[in-house]
Amino acid sequence: MNTRLPHGSIPILSSEKIDVRYVAKLARIALTDDEVERFGTQLADLLTHVDALAQLDIASVSATAQVIESRNVLRDDLPRPGLDRDVVLAQAPASQGGFFRVPRIIAVKGEAS
Amino acid sequence: MSDLLRGTAVQVAAAVNARQASALEVTEAMLAHVEGVEPGVGAYLTRLDESARSHAARVDRRVRSGESLPLAGVPVAVKDNMCLDGTRTTAASKILAGWVSPYTATAVQRIIDAGGIPIGKSNLDEFAMGSSCENSALGITHNPYDPTRVPGGSSGGSAAAVAAHEATIGLGSDTGGSIREPAAFCNLVGFKPTYGRISRYGLIAFASSLDQIGPLTRTVADAALAYEVMAGYDPMDSTSVQRDVETTGKPLPGDLTGVRVGIVREFDLAKLGAEAASLYQRAYGDLQKLGADLVEVALPTAEYGLATYYLIAPAECSSNLSRFDGIRYGLRVEGDDVTQTYEQTRAAGFGPEVKRRILIGTHALSSGYYDAYYVRAQKARTLIARDFAKAFEACDLIACPAASTPAFEFHAKSDPYSMYLMDYYTIPMSLAGLPALSVPCGWITPAGGTVPMPMGLQLTGPLFAERALLGAAHVYEQATRHAGAHAPQIGGAR
């Protein structure tokens, strides 16, 4: 799975293939075996409804990401007041010495940035 | 004072501006009423009694100093997915149950600046995902017209609050029908403006390209008033449009002479049952009697709206809701390491509907499926918007049902798809970004029910045609006056 088709070609929908465990891993949601089963059935069912889209002739249609076509909505490089650290850290599940404290990070980050 | 609780926002503001009543008096009366009826309604997740009093005192000071405020002293229910500085803001989710927002949403700030008084934070389906309020993790809201039934959703708390006179204006957000459907269920006007008209800054995102804030009110004039207060460009939201907001209302037309109202060929009323079908036929006939020309228009791709929406909205939500990870705020279920912490926090914090949508959205965006699902849905969205644009060459407004049924009983929709079908008539407009509203159009006693329940007529206009839309709805409302036919069982304030 997970082979991308050449750019521009849209494969036929195939609704029965949803790897719930893989998707839940990407989404960082722990699922019980029961949930994997239940969500698997529900999602597959929903995707069969989505299959109707295969009937639309969309070959030469452009994609709409945003329905109102605005462009270049930008701001000037001017400072604005932010939040007090006390207010921010008061909401943190754990903090220490002005930092957010987080559980140990085991995986190595895939990105330098 | 109970007159004012029954009154419209226009009336309350006029009385407070004229110093016939103080904002504080209105607020106190409202808080007392809320205290009395809230146990039976459950509209609010958080009550704001203290801050309401201080807002009211401030409004009175401003009025005394000579200011005239468009919403002077008007009690407002704020959907709990909108941030209000210093108050708990939960999106009805366990993952945010303890979160106190350190800032205020632009739309809410504009309401406050105009003299509106936030009375409480109202219930919703968790993260605005749902059509009945049953997906709230933090409370149950009853329909004031029949407490055995849902108020609709996701803005069900605001709808129930206004219907039970626990607020004069309810703020809602509409992603696929979340203002219009609860308005129909609760005998209210529910208005979703053109996408981008009202800033989303401070609105907890569900699906960013669809979310739009709007009012739920008892009259069209109140909806117009609240809309005009909130609308307009906000430099904090890049998607808010830089375009003047036309003022509505005065003078509103007396009839609909020459207005071409489109009736959608593909929307088969017979599917709704005979009683509902004749109710909508009567509504179309009333529009015609008011001078409108009925024209048939085609929206051949509208039936793909649901499928399109249930890819785009979950895709966006899967990304928008990633930030709820137990690191900076909200719930944390600590695991052995950070990944386990994420997984356990999100497992415990999100309800099943939110999980379903995150999972399906993640799937739709994942490698290998992106083109088949997400891109295809975006292209279908283009076709749907195009269909509307074409239809609006032949008509000025489109009339159709706001919801498939009247308010249903709790637990009536057990499988997710049957719940999604509730939004069949509202989703296409959301995908096209169009302004649309629901206005009361009559009553139906549901099968097995004992009391009549309200129904909503949906009117849709072209992009940015809010003024024409509100004007037509006002004419219809004034001529038909369906809303006043029955009183709520809870919170009638009489």
Added chain:
Amino acid sequence: MSGTTGAAAAGYEAVIGIECHVELKTQTKMFCGCLNEFGGEPNTKVCPVCLGLPGALPVPNLRAIEHMIRSGLAFEAAIPAFSKFDRKNYFYPDMPKDYQISQYDMPLTQGGVVRYWLEDGTIKECRLVRIHLEEDTGKSTHAGSGDGRIAGSAYSLVDFNRAGVPLMECVSEPDIRSAEEAVAFLEALKRTFVQLGVSDVKMEEGSLRCDANVSIRPIGAHELGTKTEIKNMNSFRSVQRAIDSEIARQVALVTSGGRVIQETRGWDEVHATTHSMRSKEEAHDYRYFPDPDLPPLEVSENTVGWLRVELPESVIRRFTRYTGEYGLNVQQATQLIDNPSLAEYFDACVALSENPAQSVNFVLGDLSRLANETGVAIYASPVVPKHVAELIALLDGKTINSKIAKDLLERMWSGGGSPKAIVEREGLAQTSDPGAVAKFVDQVLAANGDAVAQYRAGKTNVLGFLVGQVMKASGGKADPALVQTMMTQRLA
């Protein structure tokens, strides 16, 4: 022996591509009004937007976008008319929204080429794939392990001051062939970004962070070998050492029958080796999609035209002008280019004096020394380029000699003004009148009989002493060349 030399000896060449992240210099962050400043107390430059609070929305910083376009243009990149922001989805605790706003298939700049030079003056080229705009993450400090490393740490502390700082990611084609070239390439990038004012490019402050993709192949081969990605290089020196070490590792591996596996390797400064950071490439599924919170960008030809016109002379053009037209050596040219205000001062001197050789001598010599001694920058000193040009004219016209010139510079530095005026006022003009010089020569010869005798006895190196005495007697004003000639004649 460098990795490259070793590789060549074994019949291999290295193929290197660089990916670097450069923090843009703006007053505020990319999508909010928080200050973009290095350092400070943790979590004090934050707001709802850069903390990813529920409901907050991004609004792009216009200046950052201008910086991007100017950077692209400086490297001859194409600036597409249409560009957009996408979300890159992955979870990491220092990333507030658990997605990064970045650019996927429509970056602000595409292509381009970086021309750079090596120490011997050879000019090289490395093509760019793209430069795209994104937001920086916060910063994690790993605690509880004692050594600050992620592995073995008990927990981490996160500061979001850096979160949301505008970041440009530059991705090169694999056109680089050695560690030395990689460093020279990075230096060229740095010079350009500093010159444009788009970044401070300080590796020690993290405003430049780079990764290198390294592979080897038999010399003459065309297909690419399996590459490894090297991270954790904290200085140009560590870039050089890390790449050399990795090339050597790969060559040793392959020549002993092994196989390079695709992986990410971290540079360990202390042990001077790279080590595997994850043996198996973790599946990345970033689920890029267009950010619905951000309308696309349209860059008009007009805007591009304006920004292009306003670009300063490119670094490589300046280099070829200095080394080619002006005849400066590589080291002089580099020194000037690395100090843009000095280069500008130098250019002004050349423009007025038309004498690059003498100008560079003054600018990099006496003037730089005076600047060092007094702590005043040359361009901020009372010595203006016009005065330097006058001084050069006085020298060229033999009105003064180089010794007087040195003295004059000192006086100009302390506010003396025009050197011409000083010379006229104080009669410092060089004496080239043979009669006057002859008088001094005769005086010295008469007073130094011993030295004259020594010279005549074959000890010709006393000539210098005698000439020096004449210069002294003339108060430094005698034309040294004339003194030399005259003295030699008299002693003959």
